[in-house]
Amino acid sequence: MHKTCPCCGQVFEPEVGYYYGTMYVSFAFNVAIFLVSLFLLYQFVEEVTMAMMIGIVLVTVVALLPVIFRLSRVVWINIFIRYEGPCSEISRKTYS
Numbered sequence: 001m002h003k004t005c006p007c008c009g010q011v012f013e014p015e016v017g018y019y020y021g022t023m024y025v026s027f028a029f030n031v032a033i034f035l036v037s038l039f040l041l042y043q044f045v046e047e048v049t050m051a052m053m054i055g056i057v058l059v060t061v062v063a064l065l066p067v068i069f070r071l072s073r074v075v076w077i078n079i080f081i082r083y084e085g086p087c088s089e090i091s092r093k094t095y096s
Helices: 018-044 050-063 065-080
Strands: none
Touching: 018 050, 018 065, 050 065
């Protein structure tokens, strides 16, 4: 991950431990995966077992781990730092 945005110069880690809150966002994504998996299993399988549910969720979460990790960081930083538009429309920031 870059230290700053190559376009505007925004610092991506404004303080130490800034991304600790992403675990809550990641948890929400994982709960959504669990609920969608449960819904799909109930639609296509006659009897859903606990082992089946754990297997499906575990495989899905592990497969999507890089995506969930990056997406939760993006969501977290967008909560606090406003998107200003494409590079051609904004000025470069300077931080000391």
